[in-house]
Amino acid sequence: MTQMDQKISATTGLPAGAVITDDIRADIESFERNGFIGPIKLYEPEEAAEILRAxxxxxxxRSHILYDNNMNYDRHFDIPELSRHIMHPTILKYLRGILGSDLLCWRSEWFxxxxxxxxxxxxQVRDYSYTDGNPLIVPTETDWNAYIDLTVWTAFxxxxxxxxxxxxxxxxxxxxYYDEKKSVTTGRNGDYQHTKTDTGFFGYDFSEFKVDPAWDPExxxxxxxxxxxxxCVIFTASCAHASHNNTSERQTRLAISGRYVPTHVRVYPxxxxxxxxxxxxxxxxxxxVLVSGADTYGHNKVRSANNRDQAFSFAPLEEQVPC
Structure with missing residues (x-):
């Protein structure tokens, strides 16, 4: 086993504080094996359609947007429907079962x-350093034996x-299978519109990050x-993932992702x-945004309201069975 293999294998496993209810126990066990779980129902189709229209x-x-650029990151700060979505009770139940009860939402994205x-x-992503070489999330618990980041990808x-x-x-x-620390030639070089690039990863060529260039994911x-x-599907970004081409003639696929970390993780350090x-x-x-529990670390700035002065609020942790 290489040093790199040892490093990632040490990051898997559930924390001692994971809170797992009986109704999701089999799903959490599947997540540990596979790195993802789904489909998980959050909304009725009619409700999803109503949210999509909004x-x-x-x-x-764009009057209350956090970043006025083409990426549409963190729109939960200006769109009330997304402010509520990132705190959906079913999402939080699953996240508590994998990461523990003290959680932050650190990003949302449109896909x-x-x-x-x-x-x-x-x-395959661990700390998002593929972007410009700097890690965007860093755990501070040296004995942390769990996933540091989960994505909830919801189809609308x-x-x-x-x-x-x-x-x-x-x-x-x-x-x-991929090493974000590699020096690459595509994606980190200057300004461009990701929607107009001819690469397979929004301006980056992720094959440049392969540990073994000959490895074929297919x-x-x-x-x-x-x-x-x-x-929705819930996954760790360290599970290799991709998407098919959209071969339809007139169907746009729209999904919203929320990304979550335990409170000990430093975000954009x-x-x-x-x-x-x-x-x-x-x-x-x-x-x-604190979406569950309490932040006793204080590593990150935490907002209690969105850019429209609407409070972020979550249901308190119900009686659950610790693992």
Whole structure:
């Protein structure tokens, strides 16, 4: 086993504070094996459609946006529907079962695939240093034996193989197939519009990060994660993932992701800004959002309300069975 393999295998496993209810215990066990779980139902299709209509209208209002650029990061700070979505009770129940009860949402993102759109290429992320070489999340607990970041990817339109559903390599979170620390030639060089690039990862060529350039992800039995509108998949970004091309003629696939960390993780450590996907992000007004439990570390700025002065609020932890 290489030193790199040892490093990533030490990051898997649940923390002692994970809170698992009986109804999700089998799902959490599946997550430990595979690195992802889904589909998980959050909304009825009609409710998802209603939220989608609100999102499409709100997307055009840039008056309260955190970053006025093309990436649409962190719109939970100006779109009330997303302020509520990142704290959905079902999402928090699963996150508490994997990360523990003290949690921050550190980012939200839009993922749209238009008809004829190219699929997102295979990639695997640990600390998001692929962006410009700087780690964006760093754990501070030296004996932390768990995942430091989880993504909740929610479909608001049907996500099928035809419309570019996500794909995963089961168990790949237990080994590094990509090395974010590598020096690469594509993606980190200057400003560009990620929607107009010809790469498979929004301006980056993630194959440049491969540990073994000859390794073919398609030979590793990928799993297609088809979702109905209102369903989500929860995964660790250290599980290799991708998406199909959108081969449909007139169906746009839209998903929203929320990214979450335990409160001991430092987010954007010592950074006043960062560059990713051709955009610059000024962090002067950035903050995390406490979505569960308490933050006793104080490593990160935490916002209690969005940019419209609407409070972020979550339901208190109910009686649950610790693992």
């Amino acid at each position: 999102l499409r209208v709100a997307n055009h209002d 749209a695939k238009f008809p004829g759109g190219r699929g997102t290429e295979w990639h 339109t049907p996500a099928t193989k035809e419309t570019a559903c996500m794909r995963f390599l089961p168990g790949s979170h237990k080994k590094f 030979s590793a039995n990928p799993v297609d994660m088809e979702l109905q509108a209102g369903e 010592d950074l006043s800004s960062y560059n990713a996907h051709g955009e610059t992000f000024d962090l002067a007004n950035y903050a995390t």
